[in-house]
Structure formats: C-alpha cells, structure tokens
Amino acid sequence: MHRTGELYGQFETLGQQKESATLGMWVFLVTEVLFFGGLFMTYTINRRAFSTAFGIGSNTLDITLGAGNTVVLIMSSLTMAMAVWSAQVGKKKLVSIFLIATLGLGTVFLGVKAIEYKQKYDHHLIPGHGFDMRYRSAHPTASDDLRELAREKQEVETAIKSDPDINYHGQLYFSLYFGMTGLHALHMIVGAGLLLWLIKGSFAGRYTPQYNTPVEIVGLYWHFVDIVWIYLFPLLYLIDRHH
Amino acid sequence: MSDTPTIPALELPHKHYLNATYGSGLRSWLLTTDHKRIALLYLCSVTVFFFIGGVLATMIRIHLLTPSGALVTPETYNKLFTMHGVAMIFFFLIPSIPAVFGNFLIPLMIGAKDLAFPKINLLSWYIYLIGGCFVLYSFSTGGLDTGWTFYTPLSSVYSNSAVTPAVIGIFINGFSSILTGLNFIVTIHTMRAPGMTWFRMPLFVWAHYATSLVMILGTPVIAITLLLAGLERMFHLGFFNPALGGDPILFQHLFWFYSHPAVYIMILPAMGVISEIIPTFARKPIFGYSFIAGSSIAIAVIGFLVWAHHMFVTGESTYAALTFSFLSYVVAIPSAVKVFNWTSTLYKGSISWDPPMIYALGFIGLFVIGGLTGLFLACLGLDIHIHDTYFVVAHFHYIMVGGAVMGYVGALHFWWPKITGRLYPRALSRFAAIILFIGFNLTFFPQFILGYLGMPRRYHTYPPEFQVLNVLSTAGASILALGYLLPMSYLTWSMRYGKVAGSNPWPATGLEWKTDSPPLTENFEVTPEVTWEPYDFKNRPDLGLATGAPLPAPAHGDD
Amino acid sequence: MSEHIVSPKVYAIIFLTLMIGTAITVWAAFQNFGKFNIVIALVIASIKATLVVLYFMHARYSPRRTQLVIVCSVFWLAIMLVLTLADYGTRAHDLQPGVSRLTPRATSHFIQA
Numbered sequence: 001m002h003r004t005g006e007l008y009g010q011f012e013t014l015g016q017q018k019e020s021a022t023l024g025m026w027v028f029l030v031t032e033v034l035f036f037g038g039l040f041m042t043y044t045i046n047r048r049a050f051s052t053a054f055g056i057g058s059n060t061l062d063i064t065l066g067a068g069n070t071v072v073l074i075m076s077s078l079t080m081a082m083a084v085w086s087a088q089v090g091k092k093k094l095v096s097i098f099l100i101a102t103l104g105l106g107t108v109f110l111g112v113k114a115i116e117y118k119q120k121y122d123h124h125l126i127p128g129h130g131f132d133m134r135y136r137s138a139h140p141t142a143s144d145d146l147r148e149l150a151r152e153k154q155e156v157e158t159a160i161k162s163d164p165d166i167n168y169h170g171q172l173y174f175s176l177y178f179g180m181t182g183l184h185a186l187h188m189i190v191g192a193g194l195l196l197w198l199i200k201g202s203f204a205g206r207y208t209p210q211y212n213t214p215v216e217i218v219g220l221y222w223h224f225v226d227i228v229w230i231y232l233f234p235l236l237y238l239i240d241r242h243h
Numbered sequence: 244m245s246d247t248p249t250i251p252a253l254e255l256p257h258k259h260y261l262n263a264t265y266g267s268g269l270r271s272w273l274l275t276t277d278h279k280r281i282a283l284l285y286l287c288s289v290t291v292f293f294f295i296g297g298v299l300a301t302m303i304r305i306h307l308l309t310p311s312g313a314l315v316t317p318e319t320y321n322k323l324f325t326m327h328g329v330a331m332i333f334f335f336l337i338p339s340i341p342a343v344f345g346n347f348l349i350p351l352m353i354g355a356k357d358l359a360f361p362k363i364n365l366l367s368w369y370i371y372l373i374g375g376c377f378v379l380y381s382f383s384t385g386g387l388d389t390g391w392t393f394y395t396p397l398s399s400v401y402s403n404s405a406v407t408p409a410v411i412g413i414f415i416n417g418f419s420s421i422l423t424g425l426n427f428i429v430t431i432h433t434m435r436a437p438g439m440t441w442f443r444m445p446l447f448v449w450a451h452y453a454t455s456l457v458m459i460l461g462t463p464v465i466a467i468t469l470l471l472a473g474l475e476r477m478f479h480l481g482f483f484n485p486a487l488g489g490d491p492i493l494f495q496h497l498f499w500f501y502s503h504p505a506v507y508i509m510i511l512p513a514m515g516v517i518s519e520i521i522p523t524f525a526r527k528p529i530f531g532y533s534f535i536a537g538s539s540i541a542i543a544v545i546g547f548l549v550w551a552h553h554m555f556v557t558g559e560s561t562y563a564a565l566t567f568s569f570l571s572y573v574v575a576i577p578s579a580v581k582v583f584n585w586t587s588t589l590y591k592g593s594i595s596w597d598p599p600m601i602y603a604l605g606f607i608g609l610f611v612i613g614g615l616t617g618l619f620l621a622c623l624g625l626d627i628h629i630h631d632t633y634f635v636v637a638h639f640h641y642i643m644v645g646g647a648v649m650g651y652v653g654a655l656h657f658w659w660p661k662i663t664g665r666l667y668p669r670a671l672s673r674f675a676a677i678i679l680f681i682g683f684n685l686t687f688f689p690q691f692i693l694g695y696l697g698m699p700r701r702y703h704t705y706p707p708e709f710q711v712l713n714v715l716s717t718a719g720a721s722i723l724a725l726g727y728l729l730p731m732s733y734l735t736w737s738m739r740y741g742k743v744a745g746s747n748p749w750p751a752t753g754l755e756w757k758t759d760s761p762p763l764t765e766n767f768e769v770t771p772e773v774t775w776e777p778y779d780f781k782n783r784p785d786l787g788l789a790t791g792a793p794l795p796a797p798a799h800g801d802d
Numbered sequence: 803m804s805e806h807i808v809s810p811k812v813y814a815i816i817f818l819t820l821m822i823g824t825a826i827t828v829w830a831a832f833q834n835f836g837k838f839n840i841v842i843a844l845v846i847a848s849i850k851a852t853l854v855v856l857y858f859m860h861a862r863y864s865p866r867r868t869q870l871v872i873v874c875s876v877f878w879l880a881i882m883l884v885l886t887l888a889d890y891g892t893r894a895h896d897l898q899p900g901v902s903r904l905t906p907r908a909t910s911h912f913i914q915a
Contacts, residue, residue, distance in 0.1 A: 010350075010357035010434070012770065020359040020433045026868055027425045030875040031463045037879040038467030038497055042482060044883060045493050045890060063828065070824050078817045081808070081858045088807045127480055168481060168488040175480045179471070216860075223858045227851045233824075234843035238831035242839065432867065460878045496886045547881055551889060563889035 018213050025217040029224050032187075036228055039180050043235065046172050052159045053169035055240030056133060057177070059155065060125060062116060066237040069112050070229065076105035077226040080219045083198075087212035095215065096202040102222065103195040106188055113185055120174070127171040127178070155243070177236055184232060187225050194218045253743040255664045256759040263764045276361035277764055282347035283662075284368050285338060290731075292334035292375065295382075297724065299327035304686075304717040310707045320703035321388035322404060328391030330382075333413050334375055336647055337505060340512035341423055341458075342371075344654045345451045347662060349427060351755035351762060352445050354436025354771045359429040363422050371419040377412030381405040390701060392502070395483035395494040399475040410473040417466045420508075424458030427451050436754075438773030445753050445777055446535050450515025453539035457504045457511070457546065465501035468494065492557055499550035507546040510610075510642060511539055513650025514581055517603045520657050521585050523751040524600035525592025526794050528778040531584040538577035545574040555626045564623055571621035578614055582607060597749075597797050598669065601676040602653030609645025609683070613638055616691065631701070634694025640687045644723075652679070652730060659734060660748050664760040665741030666800030667733050675733070679726030685719025741800050748798035750786055752778055757786070806863035816857045823850045 011017040047054045083098035120126055124135035137153035140146060160166050198218055201207065207215050260279045263271075272280060303323050306314035315323065346364065350357050358364050381387055385405040389398040398406050431452050435444070471482050472494065481487025483494040522529045529535065551559055551567040585607055594600070616638040620626050629635065660666055689712040694700075698709050705713065747756040754773065758766060775783060781790050788794065827846045835842060856862040861872055 009765075010355065010359065010361055016433055020429050023432060023867070023871075024360060024425060024429045026871045027428055027459060030871060030878075031421050031425070031459055033875040033879055034460055034882075035463035035467050037882060038464045038471075040879075041497060041882055041886060042471065042493060044887065045490065046482075048890065049490070050488070067824060067828050071821065074817065074820045074824070077854060077858050078813055081813050082810060085807065085810060085813070088805070128478060165488055172481055172488055175474075175482065179474070220859055223854050226858075227854050230850050230854070231844075231847050234827055234831070234847055238827065238839075238843055240839075241831040242834040460874075464882065492889075496889070500882055500886075547878065548885065551885070558893075559889045560892040562892040563885075566885075566888065 014211075021213050021217055022220075025220050029220060032224060036180075036183070039176070039183065040231070040235075043176050043180065046169075046176065047239070050163065050169035050172060051240075052163045053166050054173045055243070056156055056159050056166065057125075057170050057173035058237060058239035059152070059241065059243075060120075060123065060133075060136070061177075061237045062119065063237055063241070065112050065116055066233055069109050070233045072105050072109050072112070073226050073229050076102045076109070077223050079105065080222045084212065084215050084219045087207040087215050088209055090209050092202065092205050092207065095207050096199060099195055099199045099202055099215075103192060103199065106192050106195070110185060110188060110192075113181065117178075120178075125170075125174055127175045131167060131171050131174070133167055133170045180232055180236065184225065184228055187228070191218070191222050191225055194221065253745040255743055256761070256763075258763065259664070259759060259761040260764045261663075261761050274365070276357070276365055278346050278350055278358050278361060278364060279662075279762065279764075281361075281364050281368055282343050285342040285346065285371070288368070288371060288375065289335050289339050289343065292330050296327050296331035296335055297727070299323050299330065301720065301724065303327060304720045306703070307705070307713045308710075308717050310705050310710050312703045315703075317703045318388060319386075321390075321701070322386035324701055325387045325390050325404075326382050329378060329387060329409065329413070331643075332391055332505070332509075333416055334371075334378065336509040336643060337420060338371060338423075339509075339647070339651050340516060340654060341427070341451060341454055341508075342367075342419075343651075344447075344516070344658060345423070345427060345454075345512065348658065348755055349430060349448055349451060350434070351661075351758060351766055352448050352753055353431065353434060353439050354754055354767065354773060355430065355434040356765050356767070358426045359434055360426050364426055367419045367422040367426070370422065371416055374412045374414070374416030374419065377408045377415060379412075381407075381409035381412060384408070392498060393469065393472060393494075394498075395472055395475070395491045396485065396489075399472045399494075400484050400486075407473055407476055410469045410476075414466050414469050414473070417462045417469075420458050420462050424455035424462070427455040428459065431455075436771050436773055439754075440773075442533065442536070443773055443775070443777055445515075446518035446529065446532065446539075447512075447515040447753075449536040450511045450518065450539050453543040454508050454511045454515075456540075456543045457508050460547065461501040461504040461508075464497060465505075468497040468501070471497075492554070492559065495554050495557060496551065499553045500547075503550040503553065504543075504546045506639070506642070507542055509647045510650075511542060513606065513647045513654075514539070514578075516650045516654040516657070517585060517606050518581075519751070519753065520599045520603040520653055521588050522778045522780075523657075523749050524595050524597055524603070524797070525589050526595075526780055527588065527592045528776075528780065529584065530587035530590075531580075532777065534580055535584050538580045541577040542574065545570065545577070549574050552621055552626075555623060556630050568621050568623050572618060575614060575618055578610075582611060593794065595797055596673065597799065598667075598672040598676050599653050599657035601673060601680075602649050602656060605676065605680045606646055606649045606653065609641050609649065609680075613641030613645055616641065628697075629694055631699055632694035633690040633698045633700055636700050637687045637690035637694060640690070644687070645683055649679070649683075652676075652727075655730065655734065657749075658755075659737070660744030660798075661755060661758075661760050661762070663738050663741070664744055665737045666744045666748060666798060667737040667741050669799035669801045671733055672730065672800075675726055675729035678722060678729065682719050682722030682724070682726045686716050686723050687719070689713070689715045689719075737800060742798075744798065747786060750788065750795060750797075752780060752783055752786065752788070806860070808857060808860060808863070812857060816853050819853060820850050 007014055008017060011020065079098045079101040083095050083102060086094035086098055124130050124132045134153070134156055137149045137156065140149050156166070163169060195218065198215060201214065260277055272284070275281060302314060306312050306320060306323070312320065346358070387406060387409050388404040389402050389406060393410070431448060474480055475482055475484060481489040483489045483491050485491060518529060518535055549567055549571045551563060552571045555564050616634070620629060620635060620638060656667070656672060693709055693712050696709065698705050744760050746758060746760050750756065754771060757771070780788050780794065783789070823846050827843055830842050831839065855872060861869060
C-alpha cells in the first residue's frame with residue numbers, strides 16, 4: 001500500500017510520479033468529454049428535429065430545483081478547490097472539513113435529483129409504458145396550481161397541432177433527460193466514493209504540502225462533473241421558457 | 244552456407260522476467276504488474292480470439308463454395324459473418340500490436356522500468372477478458388446476426404439474436420482500449436530516459452503514441468453509442484428507431500465517428516512495426532524519420548474527419564458527402580508518405596531476406612493495394628456501384644490482413660528473440676511467410692473482381708457465374724490458414740528447442756536490443772542515458788556497429 | 803514541490819462570478835430572444851466552464867501540455883458536432899408541421915400512442 005510520499009517502483013522521482021498522475025487524470029477527462037459528447041450529439045440532433053416536444057418537456061422540469069442544484073454543485077466545486085488549497089498550505093484539519101463539505105453538497109445534489117425523478121414518475125413522464133405528456137394536466141393533485149395546469153394543458157394541445165407525434169418525441173426528450181442526468185448522477189456517485197476515500201486519508205493526515213496529488217486529481221474529476229452539469233442545466237431545463 | 248564466422252553457442256541469461264518468481268507461479272502471472280508478462284497474457288488471449296474468428300471465417304468460405312450455400316441456413320450465415328467481424332476487430336485487431344508489442348516494448352524502447360501505471364495495465368487485461376466473456380456468452384446463446392456494425396433498428400429492435408450481451412461486452416472492452424491508450428500517452432510523455440528526446444524515439448513509439456490518441460478520443464464515442472443502442476433494445480426507447488421518431492442515421496454517424504478512426508488504431512501500430520523492421524534488414528537509417536513520425540500524427544488526426552464515407556448511400560446530404568470524400572483522399576497522403584519513405588530506405592540498402600523483412604515487404608505491397616482501393620471507394624460516383632459489395636470486403640481485408648496481421652506476424656518474428664531469448668528455424672519461417680503471402684492474395688484478390696462484377700456482401704447465396712472466383716477464394720483461404728498455423732507451430736517449438744538468440748541477433752539499434760534476451764523484470768540494471776540518434780547503423784560502437792566495421796549478418800535459428 | 807497555489811480570494815471571486823452567471827442564465831431564459839436564447843445560454847455556460855477549468859482546475863497555471871490536452875478535447879467534440887450537423891444541416895427539408903412522421907403500420911406495439 002502506498003505510503004505518504006513513497007515512490008512507486010516504476011518512477012525515478014516524486015516529481016515524475018506527480019506529473020504522470022496529473023497528466024493521466026487529464027487524459028482520462030478527455031475520454032469523459034467524448035463520452036458525454038456522444039450524448040450531447042444525440043441531444044443536438046433530436047432537439048433540432050423536435051423542438052416543440054423538447055420545449056414542452058423542458059417546461060415540465062422544476063426550474064427552482066434545477067437552478068438550486070446548479071448552485072449546490074458549483075459550491076461543491078468551491079469547497080473541493082479549497083480542500084486542495086488546504087492541503088497545499090498544510091492545514092490538515094481544513095482538508096477534512098472541506099472534503100466533507102464537498103461530499104455533503106454532492107449528496108444534497110443527488111437527493112434533489114431523486115426528488116425530481118420521483119416527480120417524473122408521478123407525472124407519467126418516464127419513457128415506456130404509460131408515458132403521457134397530457135397526464136399531469138388531466139390529473140391534478142391537491143398541491144397543484146390549477147391555473148398553471150390549465151396553461152400547461154393549453155401548451156400541450158397547441159403543440160400537438162404542429163407535432164401529432166408529441167408523445168413519441170417527448171419520450172425522446174425524456175430518454176435524453178434521464179440518460180444524461182442519470183449518467184451524470186452515476187459519475188457523481190463515483191465521485192462521492194472517491195471523496196469518502198480521500199476523507200479517510202485526510203483523517204490519517206496523509207495530505208501535506210509535499211504530497212497532495214490524490215486530492216488534486218480527484219478535484220479535477222469533480223470539477224469536470226460540475227462542468228457537465230453547467231451545460232446540462234440550460235440545455236435540459238431552460239428550453240422555451242419565455243412562453 | 245554463410246561465410247560469417249560461426250558464433251559460439253550463447254546461453255540464456257541467468258535471471259529474467261520469465262523465470263522471476265514473486266509469490267506462487269500462477270499468481271505471479273495473474274497478478275503481475277510487469278508490462279512484459281501482461282504483454283504475454285494478452286498474446287494468449289488475442290490468439291484465442293484470432294482462432295475463433297478464423298474458425299468462423301473458415302465456415303463462411305466453405306459455405307460460399309456453392310452458389311446456393313452448402314453449409315448453413317441463411318440466418319446462421321448472418322451470424323457467421325457478424326461474429327467473425329466482432330471477434331476479429333474488437334478482440335484481435337484492435338488490441339493485437341498495442342497490447343502485445345506496445346506493452347512489451349514501449350518501456351524498453353524509451354529506457355523506462357515499466358509503464359506509468361502498471362496496475363492499470365493489468366486491469367486493462369482483465370477488462371478485456373470480462374468483455375470477451377460477455378461476447379462469448381452472446382456467441383454461444385443465440386449468436387449475433389446484425390453485422391459487426393450493429394446498424395439500427397435491426398440491432399436495437401428487430402434482431403432475435405443475443406445483441407444485448409454482445410453490446411455490453413464490446414462496451415466493456417472499450418475501456419481496456421482506453422486504459423491502454425492512456426497508459427501509453429502518459430508513459431511516452433513522462434517516462435523517457437535521460438537523452439531520449441521525442442526525435443530520438445523509435446518510430447514504433449511514435450506510431451503507438453498516435454494510436455493512443457485515437458484510442459482516447461474515439462473509443463468513448465462507440466461506448467456511449469452502443470450503450471444507447473443497448474438501452475434502446477432493453478427499454479424500448481426511440482433514439483434510433485424510426486417507428487418511434489428516432490433516426491438510424493444518427494446511429495451511423497455516432498458509430499462511424501469511432502469505427503473509422505478504429506481502422507487507424509489497427510494499422511498505425513503495424514506501420515510502426517514496419518518502420519522498425521525495414522531499416523534493420525536494409526542496414527541503413529530510415530529515410531525521412533520526422534516525416535514518418537509526423538505522418539503518424541497526421542493520420543490519427545485526419546482519420547477523425549472522414550467517417551461519413553461509410554454512409555454515402557444512406558441519404559446523407561450531398562454536400563457532406565463531397566466534404567467527406569475529399570477528406571478521405573487527403574487522409575491517404577500521409578500513408579503514401581510512409582510508403583515512399585520505406586521504399587527509399589530500401590534503396591541502396593544491404594537487404595537481407597529474413598522472415599521479418601519478408602513480412603514487412605509483403606505489408607508494403609498489400610497495404611498499397613488496399614489503400615489505393617480505398618480511394619476507389621472514396622470516389623462518390625464509384626462507391627454507388629461498389630458499396631456493400633465484395634470490393635469493400637477485399638479492400639479492408641487487404642489492409643487488415645495483408646497489412647495489420649502481416650505487421651503483427653512480422654513483429655512476432657522480429658521481437659521473438661527478445662521476448663523468449665530464442666531463435667526460430669529460418670528456412671521454415673521464410674517458407675511460411677511466402678505461403679501466407681500466396682494464400683492471402685489467392686483468397687482476397689478474386690474478391691475485388693467479384694465485387695466489381697456486383698456480388699453483394701453479407702449475402703448467403705450468389706449467382707452461379709460467380710462460383711469459380713468464390714472457389715478460388717476458398718482455396719486461397721486454406722493456404723492462408725497454413726500460413727498462420729506454421730508460425731504458431733514453430734514459434735511454440737522454438738520456446739523450448741530454438742537456438743539461444745543473445746541480446747541483439749539481427750542486430751538492430753533500438754534501446755530494447757541493449758537488454759538481455761529475455762530482459763530482466765526491471766528492464767535495465769541502470770537507467771540508460773541516450774546519446775545516439777535512432778537507426779544509426781554506422782555509429783553505435785556500444786552495439787558493435789562502428790564506422791568502417793562490417794555489419795554482421797542476422798543470426799538465424801537454422802544451423 | 804514548486805507549484806502555483808491559487809489563493810482562496812481568487813476562488814471566492816470565481817465562485818461569485820459563477821453565481822452571477824447562473825442567475826443571468828435563468829433570467830435570460832425567461833426573456834424572448836428568439837433564436838438567440840440557445841446561443842446566450844451556451845455562451846454563458848461556456849464562460850462558466852472556462853472559469854472552472856482555468857481556476858478551479860488550475861489550468862491557467864498548468865504546463866502547456868495540459869492546456870493542449872484541454873483544447874484538443876474541446877476541438878474533437880467540435881469535430882463530431884460540426885461535421886455531423888454539416889450533414890443534417892445541408893439536407894433538403896421535408897418535414898411538414900401538423901403531419902405525423904410515423905407511418906401508421908410502423909407504430910410499435912411496445913409503446914402506447
């Protein structure tokens with residue numbers, strides 16, 4: 001097991017080891033850009049073709065939760081960067097605190113996502129059997145604003161006139177919604193696991209100004225996941241909001 | 244026979260990576276982090292898949308002996324060519340040279356003790372195995388009949404074969420490729436020995452650097468594409484299914500964005516091998532080193548700009564088709580640069596006809612034919628007629644088999660003494676190389692004619708007037724098979740009974756030839772310092788190659 | 803280890819900028835800029851992403867090689883998007899609003915209409 005500051009056998013110097021680890025993480029992030037990129041490509045072509053359905057679909061998303069999650073995730077990037085800084089200046093206790101804060105904020109993000117997914121399930125917006133974009137406005141619950149629902153119903157009816165296949169194209173939107181946010185959430189869960197491992201190490205005082213590479217490279221990964229969300233939020237939540 | 248003085252019998256080094264034991268025997272192999280042992284693990288696995296792909300090819304060729312199809316049902320025939328493609332492309336060609344020779348040689352060639360991330364290297368092999376298991380599961384529980392290209396909606400909706408496990412297996416295998424590429428890029432950037440500058444590196448390393456760029460940038464896209472197709476199949480989503488508003492052409496764009504650069508993953512390493520063999524057996528420095536290095540990078544980059552030449556007949560926009568056609572012509576230029584440089588290296592060289600050289604020369608000829616026929620296909624008007632015919636099949640087999648596999652077998656013959664410490668019988672191996680060349684041409688040249696005459700690919704029957712050419716092709720395939728079985732036999736034989744090779748039997752100028760054969764686990768006792776230029780046959784006194792001194796003849800395993 | 807240590811003050815400024823950017827994105831979404839809504843959203847997102855890369859990920863203070871890696875990843879993503887759109891964008895349009903694009907027989911029995 002690698003001890004703090006210990007050199008792995010294949011490297012000549014600690015500097016070479018750190019350089020390799022950092023370059024390795026950046027190259028890995030390149031693969032992640034292309035991996036998510038395929039989904040963004042699919043999104044682009046489908047949105048071009050079915051802009052009406054995408055607009056309707058987007059308007060069913062809760063913008064408060066979405067924007068709130070964006071704020072939470074950017075805050076977690078701040079705390080992650082501060083964790084790296086704390087290690088660089090030798091404030092070991094702060095390293096743990098900031099890592100725990102990052103993990104906490106990440107968990108909040110995932111919790112809100114779970115709430116959103118549940119909402120979609122309740123409104124019959126999961127692609128597959130039972131998917132129906134008209135379901136929510138036809139089945140109001142006690143907590144719904146009836147005027148808003150009526151407006152939504154009107155929007156969907158107008159949309160059907162220009163796009164009779166709106167339930168098919170809407171499913172494409174929601175498949176992409178779940179696919180993209182789901183893949184993103186999966187990456188966050190992996191990130192949470194990495195953070196737990198870092199927190200454990202920080203309790204043991206492993207991260208010092210001489211050796212903080214693991215914190216740095218997990219930080220790179222975490223920031224990347226944040227950047228993906230920075231794009232997902234406007235692309236999924238903010239289509240046709242001005243109607 | 245030869246007039247060089249007899250060399251006294253050599254002995255294998257006392258301690259080397261094969262007999263080093265740390266822990267119990269099997270565990271020391273399955274849990275090794277030594278890049279050389281991992282290379283051998285890969286050698287075994289890719290050979291298994293080559294064999295599987297070969298058996299499937301044999302069945303295809305036997306079936307096509309008669310116009311009405313003698314061997315299998317039409318549905319099974321679809322499975323044969325699909326599984327042949329999947330096994331050969333994803334589990335043999337893509338890993339072959341990088342995972343076997345790249346892994347073994349790159350640290351040796353740059354003077355490092357190992358790759359940057361040895362444990363990730365081992366993980367890469369296990370990921371390959373897991374992916375392979377999924378695909379073998381698919382093969383044995385219903386097979387796969389969609390074509391290796393998995394076009395939708397056949398693959399994502401209508402096919403009744405075991406698509407889902409296959410797609411999962413290829414998805415997983417993609418990560419093996421990605422991790423190998425990542426390892427190579429970081430290693431080449433950060434682990435070169437003192438004095439080993441970029442322009443002193445062997446061209447084999449340049450080739451693998453370029454290959455790794457393609458692996459890193461392309462493989463994630465096929466991963467997400469197959470994931471989407473698999474999800475579509477499992478959950479009846481609609482991305483690529485027209486019945487649900489989806490777009491099959493989008494699948495093709497995403498698929499070919501990787502799969503075209505993938506062919507460069509398959510050929511660039513082989514080109515790197517040729518760049519090592521030619522100077523060694525022409526006994527002179529390679530002509531145009533920096534152009535060959537630069538052309539590898541150029542192929543890797545431009546290769547990403549041509550993918551939709553696979554989609555000329557899909558209804559894609561004419562303007563896009565023109566662009567991709569033009570760029571496909573452009574991508575041929577760096578390949579041509581290499582061919583010119585290799586042949587210029589041969590000019591006024593002191594050629595010796597050793598087995599690696601025969602494979603390398605075979606490569607050059609067959610790659611030229613394969614590459615030029617690619618230009619035929621890149622021509623929009625002509626492609627309308629020869630798309631999806633045997634012309635395409637012949638084209639890519641000329642490059643993949645005549646090029647990449649010959650490069651692989653040539654590499655086996657060139658570096659076998661380094662890997663095992665043994666030489667193999669020279670006369671028999673030269674005979675096998677010729678057999679391979681003859682068998683290959685007899686198999687695939689008739690297919691150019693068949694395609695030009697209009698025989699479609701992926702069809703289980705054909706008009707009777709095509710039978711003669713098909714029979715010729717099958718006859719060639721049996722000779723080709725012999726060309727593979729012979730090396731498998733004598734190379735295996737040589738591991739125990741072959742003449743001991745010594746550290747530099749050819750001799751060649753790379754840093755790997757300064758180590759023992761087989762090398763130590765840690766490669767070098769002392770980190771080397773590089774002060775010489777690559778391929779300098781005139782000025783390497785440390786290898787016994789000094790100015791004015793006569794060059795020794797290559798050692799060989801016949802007595 | 804000699805490395806540039808970014809100060810918490812810089813992080814705080816970047817964080818505030820990102821917050822402002824998020825607010826502007828949401829505000830702009832509710833205004834009618836027509837075709838430019840998507841452009842504005844993507845431009846702001848890209849500025850935010852650039853700030854995260856430069857400062858949180860220390861790209862500003864990283865070796866040239868790292869910066870080249872970052873640029874390449876964006877460039878390759880752009881290749882995929884641009885060349886694919888070059889196909890879709892230059893085809894003749896045959897979609898008519900109000901007309902179903904799905905043939906009646908083709909409707910899959912897996913999904914309710």
